[in-house]
Amino acid sequence: MPQAIEDLKRLASIPSVAFPGHPEEPVLRAAAVTEELLRSAGLPRVQQIPVEGSFPAVYADAPAPPGAPTVLLYAHYDVQPAGDPAAWRTPPFDPTLIDGNLYGRGTADDKSGIISHVAALRAFQGRFPVGVKVLIEGQEEYAGERLEAFVERNPELIRADAIIVADTGNPKLGDPAVTTSLRGMAAFTIEVRTLRESVHSGSFGGAAPDALAALMRMLTSLHDDNGDIRVPGLPRGSFLGTGPSEQEFRNTAGVLDGVSLVGSGSLADRLWSSYAITVTGLDVPTVSGAINAVQAVARARVTVRIPPAGDPKTTLDAILDFLRQVAPWGVQVSFGDFVVGSGFQADSGGRGRSALNRAMERAFGRAPRDVGAGGSIPLVNTLLKQFPLAEILLFGAEDEDAAIHAPNERVNLEELRRTATTEALFLAEYGAPSALGI
Template structure:
């Protein structure tokens, strides 16, 4: 197919593409413990049907030990042509407080050219990008195609990585496209070449056998919540930089946003300063970051006049590509034990890790995707990093060191992924689908 034929096919297919994305977003496929499992399996079934609709001769669900199913598709390579693996995930983050959403999170709604709903961007738009790009080729595969769509990326599940380690030939490819990232701004194409890894754990502090009256015992009884707060504040210095010994700063070779752009994108309130020192690129993409993402203590609405016996926090560490997530957990947990006041009892549980990634230099696939992206967007892409992690990417890089891994997608920094009012810009989705379809044709040319 010519580039014009590919572009026209993508554009003609957009109405169906949008309807398919709506159907997928409507399924609350949350793979976290405590949420219903049936919707996750329903999303896997729909993903399987969507890949079948793209004309792949082989499509199947793969049941994974200890996890939700992956969906696999394949079309053989023409003689002499390379093979491309396409990756995305159909599971989503929990929606959080529904009152913070302008529209119900699982009732996909189009407003001003964008589709709103949990997972509309992260990462059901990635699933649909692969489906629509393959449909546009109309069964005329210029390269070998393999597709793997998983259902537990948001929970950082490891069952797919274990499966790939035991069955590498199933997903072996010359190039790997990961459609789980995006561009800094709508219409400004980017290739992600660096991902921070992730480590997380729960810390529990106990000081009393049970909560006691704050009037009768306050002032002498050790408060577990106060102890935990004192411990957590030692994780950063007065500038907001990570203050834990053993977690060095890093540098990123490219440029990030301006401070004004970042403040607008992050929604930083007037008069509130950013935290940390050094360039934004270094802080966001190449250095450690520690965030307290949850607390188990009485809410204000349920507060009673008591000294707390126990308090818990969920702590997340973003790890630069060169760092070791397991070592980061060891360093931070040892630090918290060391600074715990009053002899408080400190324990840790619920450990999660995911390695980072840094792309290697220019190759045949990288050159092809840059040409495809420049045509689809009308401008060449720039190189960016991502502060988030995609656990499977590091596993693929270890398993297939010669494969080129390309990260791009239809998300953007205003898409509100993991937050209320998540959305994907539909024109950005069309441009990304066009990029992928053009890339598959360009890559075949060598």
């Protein structure tokens, strides 16, 4: 663990943001460090592989012993932008250890996944009980569907009997869980235009159509007063497992006193099996830079979370049609910069899930439970379609309080140790069921 922690600090200090407009050099540097770390784990073949339209994937493999299965390990080395530095209690790209937690962008999502793989593989000192394949991608946070196309074109490179996706986590620290469902996602940018250029609000306000006002009306129409989605054809789903209590959710999400939650149905239904539409950005004048003008153009970025069985394209079409219908005053509306990804629903499990249950119970001291995840991992559904007989197992060190995608992201180091231990025990158990005497 001391070496793993130092490796995570080094990797998380690299601002590997693979979004447009951010420098490419740090992303490529993170790929190089990831390649170096996989070599240190004793894998005989490690290389960077170009991915069309994206950053390179780091790939590694080791052959399976006679009769043993092969396991694919997945994670990603790119991270979300840090956002407002003033919202961070520590510098986002200067990993800082406080009370057993390592703070910094990417310490949890998903560089903890890379380190979990590396630490677990190091335990075998190059003598792996299973065949090992490792795939670490470089643009999951912005455009993971580009790796999907790569997998579809190179199935033999990726083929495995079990696939570990280390990009989820437990509801609470020390509360082991296996993620059995993921929502799909879609995202788009909407632009509204009303005037050739912005005009003086005193001379023209009250008659000139304001693009920002039109856009706000359109976006707020997506939900009713209770917070449920109004778009036809997007019904609320249901999740059979147990979700968090309302108080647990309020504490984790940081909901302010007196502010109610939105939507209907159980929290598990809302978070893991229903649609969610979120406006994640507005391209309009800032408050500090505001001038007295009626706006000619306004833009927004909208993200949609889709139930595991939902179709991203159909969902996107329904939302775009709805926004066109509610557009006021004959404004000009256009859409672009589309991203889509399918959801995932696991089967009940087989040999791999049984081995994972035993490994997780040894590492955490208690058996895991099934949970859903509201987030999306674009690659997972492609892996499921490409390799329908493979077991896909999702777990990791990103607990619900890890603040992924938010200021003050952190990973708990004890949770990271337990996760890496789980993976090492799983590989031993899955490769040789009698090796651990369990």
